[in-house]
Amino acid sequence: METVAKPWPALWALVLGFFMILVDSTIVSVANPAIMEGLNTNINSVIWVTSAYLLAYAVPLLVTGRLGDKYGPKNLYLVGLSVFTAASLWCGLANDINMLILARVAQGLGAAMMTPQTMAVITRIFAPDKRGPAMGLWGATAGVAMLVGPIAGGVLVDGLGWEWIFFVNVPVGVVAFILAWKLVPKLQTHEHKFxxxxxxxxxxxxxxxxxxxxxxxxxxxxxxxxxxxxxxxxxxxxxxxxxxxxxxxxxxxxxLVPLRLFKVRNFSLANLAITTMGFSVTAMSLPLFFYYQLVRGMTPTQSALMMIPMALFSGALAPFVGKLVDRVNPRYVACTGFILMSAALGWTALLMRPDTPIWLFLLPSGLLGIASSGIWAPLSTTATRNLAPREAGAGAGIYNTTRQIGSVLGSAAIAALIAARLTAELPAGAGGGVQGYSGPLPEALHAGFSLAMAQSTLLPAAAVLLGAAAAILFAKPKPVSAIYADFDDSAEKPESAIQQR
The missing domain is CATH 1.20.58 (Methane Monooxygenase Hydroxylase; Chain G, domain 1)
Structure with missing residues (x-):
């Protein structure tokens, strides 16, 4: 265990890059209508802008976690950050939908190199009994980024154009590279076969x-x-x-996947729970923003501002949750979060009618933020608490892979469900034609379109209930002195754990 004297500066440096790549998982959702108009494409094609990124992000994670172990998490993080930043510039310069999708694939590959390294570094530089606040920050970053993405996207699309949701990554990427280069320590490497x-x-x-x-x-x-x-x-x-x-x-x-890790009950359950979270966070934003912009005639910025209560509650509560999970069984916090999230999405679906007062949507938005703050930190802490240092890369890779696979499946499933419900709820022939709209729909289609989006929102609401079922089954966390009892290599036990045995 390579604990360092001042681990927090390293963590903050990694968090900036991690925040940027997670924002790109959701920032496109609010820009979809503008991209449809700007690149003359349809709903199904524009959803591939998100799905291609998520797919290219998810698939290599199992390998990049190991590459971080082999070549050093700092080195791989910096390479991935460089690829991601360059691909962001490419996305902004794309002049047709196929080029944009290809550039998003490159972005996803860069993100895949970065993500496991953030979690692996936390596992290796913080002692187990100090990881709660660190994982709280990591979890808060994940939650806030996936909620702030649409807000930032709306402001940029309205003010500068959809291209700027990608261009903005370039200066942020440069700053993140410099900070990581200076502040993240070089850690011991481990040989791996592939x-x-x-x-x-x-x-x-x-x-x-x-x-x-x-x-x-x-x-x-x-x-x-x-x-x-x-x-x-x-x-x-x-x-x-x-x-x-x-x-x-x-x-x-x-x-690639050491199945022995899944013998650890909490690791298995945390992976199942984070899969449902990734699925739901990705799936919920698409019908919501299509409803706001195509039925209610809101601009990208106006529709994004509807997410402010969610972002404020999530960001404000996450640090307290990070401290709380070191004191209580994380299952109570996570399960409550999942149940509240399902209730908030169901509430949102009930409100999706053409004439609902728009301010009412702020209420379930706030509840979503409260729910989200209780999910990210407990899951990440539970998943990594029992990992030995040499398993840090593999464990982080698996955990992030399952989250991203959930996001990919959520994007694909919601695209299929939206298309099916539009066909069912709109007049004959209108379901396909609605894909070409980038502004408000004709009033005659409002009721059917709203109902289709409401029905689609029930899918992520149902998915997070599976996450609640997984969370309630978490075993009580082991004390620090027993954390490494399951591993044979005592040389890798942290000093803090050995001293407390």
């Missing part, structure tokens, strides 16, 4: 599953080309992912 077959199985399987789900409605859930159909793609994706899990179990070398 599971090439595991990379192929997981990457291809996840792509086929996500593409099949998201594009299914476009092909009427039928044939795509020749013998290739939506159903066969989804089935092939599931089979490949099952083959990946089997390979991880029988691989005698060094698998």
């Amino acid at each position: 599971d090439v077959l595991g990379v192929v199985l997981s990457s291809v399987g996840l792509f086929l599953l996500v593409f099949g789900i998201q594009e299914g409605e476009s092909y009427d859930w039928g044939t795509i080309a020749g013998p290739l159909s939506v159903g066969s793609m989804i089935i092939a994706g599931i089979v490949l992912l099952l083959a990946f899990i089997w390979w991880q179990a029988v691989n005698k070398g060094e698998p």
Whole structure:
């Protein structure tokens, strides 16, 4: 355990870059109508701007966590930050939807190199009994970033144009690089072998599953080309992912996913819970912003301002939650957060009518912020508390991968559900035509469109209830003196733990 005398400056330096890449997971949602108009595209294509980023972000995380262990988390973080910053410039300069999607893939790859390093550094420079506040800051950053993204996006789209949601990353990336270069310590590296077959199985399987789900409605859930159909793609994706899990179990070398980590009850449950959180945070924003802008005629900035109560409550409460999870069983905090989040989303869905007073949406927005503040820190603390130093990269990679896989599936599922509900609720022929609108819809379509968005919002509301079920099953955290009892290599036990044994 490489505890350092002043770990907090290093953490703050990493948090800036981490904040930036998470903002990009949600910032596009408020800009979708503007991108549709600017690049002359439709709803399904513009949702790929988010899905491509999330997919390219999720797939390499298992590998980049190991690369951080092998070459040093600081080095890989700086490389990833450079790729992300350059790709952000490329996104802003894109002049058609395909170029933008390709640039977003590059952005996602940069983000994938950065994310596991932030969590791994926390695990390695903070003693277990000091990680609560550190994970509180990390969790608060994740929560606030994913909520602030739409607000920042709205202001930038209205004031400067949709391109600036990407251009703004360039100066921030430069500052984050300088701070990380100066403040993040170099940590001991560990040799790792790389599971090439595991990379192929997981990457291809996840792509086929996500593409099949998201594009299914476009092909009427039928044939795509020749013998290739939506159903066969989804089935092939599931089979490949099952083959990946089997390979991880029988691989005698060094698998991408050390399945032994899942023998730790809290690690397994925290991964399940964060998957539902990633799914819901990504899925909830799309129908909400389409409703605000296409039905209520709000500008991107106006619709983004509806998220202010959520951001304020989440940011204000997160530090207190970070301290609280060191004193009480995290399951009570996390489970409460998930239940409140489901209630807030259900409340929002009930309000989605063409004539609802707009100020009423501020109430469930505030409840979402309270709920979010009680989820991020307890989950991240629970997931990493029992990890040995040499497992830090792998564990952080798995945890962040499951969160991002949840986000990818949430984006794909909500795209498919929105398309299906528009077809069901709008007059015959209008469901496809509505994809071309970038401004307010004709009043005759308001009721049907609102109902379709409300029905779609119930999907993330249901998903977080699964997260609540996982959180309530958390075991009581071990005391610091027992944290490393499950690991054989006593040389890797932190001094703080050895002294308290």
